[in-house]
Amino acid sequence: MKKGKLKIKNILIAILILLLIIFGAIKYIIHINTDEYKLKQIGYSKQETYLLKENLNQEQIDIILEKEYSNTITDLIQEKYFLFKNLDTYLEYCKTNKNTNITDVITKINTNTHLDYYTNIKSTDLSKDTLALLNKYYKVDADYEPEDLVNMSLSHAYSGHKTRQIVYTNYMKMCSEAKKDGYTLVTISSYRTNSFQEALYNDYANKNSVAYADSISARPGHSEHQLGLALDIVSINSGFGGFEETEEYLWLKDNAHKYGFIVRYPEEKEEITGYSFEPWHYRYVGVEVATYIYENNITFDEYYAFYIE
Numbered sequence: 001m002k003k004g005k006l007k008i009k010n011i012l013i014a015i016l017i018l019l020l021i022i023f024g025a026i027k028y029i030i031h032i033n034t035d036e037y038k039l040k041q042i043g044y045s046k047q048e049t050y051l052l053k054e055n056l057n058q059e060q061i062d063i064i065l066e067k068e069y070s071n072t073i074t075d076l077i078q079e080k081y082f083l084f085k086n087l088d089t090y091l092e093y094c095k096t097n098k099n100t101n102i103t104d105v106i107t108k109i110n111t112n113t114h115l116d117y118y119t120n121i122k123s124t125d126l127s128k129d130t131l132a133l134l135n136k137y138y139k140v141d142a143d144y145e146p147e148d149l150v151n152m153s154l155s156h157a158y159s160g161h162k163t164r165q166i167v168y169t170n171y172m173k174m175c176s177e178a179k180k181d182g183y184t185l186v187t188i189s190s191y192r193t194n195s196f197q198e199a200l201y202n203d204y205a206n207k208n209s210v211a212y213a214d215s216i217s218a219r220p221g222h223s224e225h226q227l228g229l230a231l232d233i234v235s236i237n238s239g240f241g242g243f244e245e246t247e248e249y250l251w252l253k254d255n256a257h258k259y260g261f262i263v264r265y266p267e268e269k270e271e272i273t274g275y276s277f278e279p280w281h282y283r284y285v286g287v288e289v290a291t292y293i294y295e296n297n298i299t300f301d302e303y304y305a306f307y308i309e
């Protein structure tokens, strides 16, 4: 009887050991299949792995696992306007431009400004309506004309100006609010046809140089004036020249977003927009987007890349 009991005890111990081995093996197999383990094998530290898991989804982590270790990746993913689809371009740019800071790399790649002007040109997506983008990398067909152009009243525009209905409605609201504060706004340029823009641009280029023309004027097909979404607004007492010094400009700078307008080519953003500062050029994007752009001090080009495209 004693011998029999001992045998059963030994069998139970053997089963227990076997179960522990199986349990350990399963645990190990699960462990080596975790992202944490795989990322560690590539070279990522605990802290970097945490950042990757925190900022990326599973599909994106799987792509990172296919790549060599790079500490630039963890710097990039912490940037506000990081776009995963641009990861390879960011990394390539960082390799050859080691002195450019990460935030600038993100901005350049997102807005295409790492490329020469008027290269890699795409047709803009007109279905984005009032959020369609035109710049040196996006164009619209020569024959495009908005369907809802309206004539602008002489009360707040010089003669012969047209713009899209939604722009006009909001512009007139803005003008009457400005008037309450004692400022009279007036539109000096509005919707332009492709051929008008072509003549304007060629005139600048012929009288000066192509580089000069490109810094102050869009090439035909690249002007948001052709979309009927841009207005050049000045004070009744000033033309383009000196407008920056007027109180009307100061009022517009801090109030235009409440009516859906943004300063499209702001000061100190020349490298992103590709244009010299234009205090008179306002682009309609709607109140929500204009307010975001105003509060976050970014350009429409950056906004479009991150939130719309």
Ligand SMILES: [Zn+2]
Binding pocket: 189, 225, 230, 231, 232, 280, 281, 282
């Ligand atoms: Zn303009």
